[in-house]
Amino acid sequence: MLKMNNVTVRYPGTEQAALSDLTVTLNTGEFVCVLGKSGAGKSTFIRCINGLQRPESGEVILGERQVTGAGDEELRKIRREVGMIFQHFNLIPRLSVRQNVLTGMFGYRPSVKNLLGLFSDEEKERADRVLRNVGLEEMASRRVENLSGGQKQRVGIARALVQNPSVLLGDEPVASLDPGTADYVFRLLQEMHERMDLLTIINVHDVDLAKRYATRILALKEGKLIFDGNPLDFDGGMFEETYGSRQVSAPGME
Amino acid sequence: MVWFKKSNFITLAVLAVLVYFSMRLTEFDLSKFRDFRNMIEFLSQWFPMNFSELPDMVEDMLETLAMAFLGSVFGLLIALPLSFAAARNTAPSKTLYNLMRIGLSFVRSVPEIVFGLILLTTLGLGPFPAVIAIMLHNIGVMGKLISELIEAADPGPQEAMKAVGAKNWLASLFSILPQIWPNVLSNFFYRFEVAIRTSLILGFIGGGGIGQRLFNDFKTFQYASVSLDVLIIMVMVIAVDFIGSFVRNRVI
Incomplete structure (x- = not known):
């Protein structure tokens, strides 16, 4: 609330x-x-x-x-x-789709582990699960600057959802x-909102x-x-x- | 003359006056080239090249490369974290930002050769003081260049990293470093090239390397060796330029 x-x-x-x-x-x-x-x-x-x-x-x-x-x-x-998505997606360039999603967990983890990129199998599995939910599992190892606008926003949504937010x-x-694409993104947001x-x-x-x-x-x-x-x-x-x-x-x- | 305004002619006049006085001060006089025969005679003594000392020369060249490389790598490693403190959008505090700015421009304003001459008094002759001199100057230059890259970076990703609850320093690092990395490398390779030329000059004051050998050969009139020194230097600079653009293209 x-x-x-x-x-x-x-x-x-x-x-x-x-x-x-x-x-x-x-x-x-x-x-x-x-x-x-x-x-x-x-x-x-x-x-x-x-x-x-x-x-x-x-x-x-x-x-x-x-x-x-x-x-x-x-x-x-x-x-x-609190998950947040943006007009210009605000993804981290040069990182892959999966790496971008993993940054969504930064707030829960010690900074040193974040810096070194040490993620547990459970955390990696969670990122992959969210990527499946937004339909990007096949793009996981692509660099984000090579995606279309709609795909970039789905990465943004995945990064927000992996936070396990109560507010989006x-x-x-x-x-x-x-x-x-806008309509598709809204449908996806509605689906995640309900789930x-x-x-x-x-x-x-x-x-x-x-x-x-x-x-x-x-x-x-x-x-x-x-x-x-x-x-x-x-x-x-x-x-x-x-x-x-x-x-x-x-x-x-x- | 529809393309020109009155102010264009004033600019032109000011420029002409400046050029005139600069020529006076530098005794610029093309007619002095009538003695160019001397130069040809001098250059003819450069050939044939004397290859007898080639192995030593190559060793000195490697020393020069090592000086330039260490001076730029250490310069970059130290400048990188400092530039985050010297950029308006990532500095932890306004005071630190101002201090860093002043510090960097101070270090930058001291030429390498002055650092070298000062360091000679404690470190003695040799390449070590030259490495430190190059490093210090590079901290100043790269600190300024990188902090400007940081300030020009897109603030969006940084905001996104703050929004997921990352610590501020981590948010800055992750959002900005990937954006500026290709330009950082570009700057690094440019500074590496400059450092090679600088280490030649530092060789003249006893900093070692191929610069010192060139200077000594010149002073002892061994022009057949001088020519080979120069050739080696040219090959070295071109090779570094080539490798630099290769790495840059791989990264971008």
């Missing part, structure tokens, strides 16, 4: 708050999509959850743990239970992918994708929460309010 109480984030040198006085509670089992224009605070919201961004005021509570105000060691313990965060994970009983929180630009997969939608505008509810209730009026323009259908689609 994630609780945010009156969270305000302001970036140095800016007048307007990136997030202002945001209060929300999200529960395990929910597949949450966060909508909003660029600069509405979606990224900031996601990054507050695992402490990549420190709020100016307010508190973030994840399960039993206080994210805000956590020291370095405590923060690492929180982060290792996605910061625009499909914004660099073509529509078909592992996660709280999944994902930023998206594509409202249709959000309505298709989310069990709950949050919409942000200028750092404020303007919608929190059932995807079915996110209608044309809400679209207009969120994006400041009317939802247009392609000609002949009326």
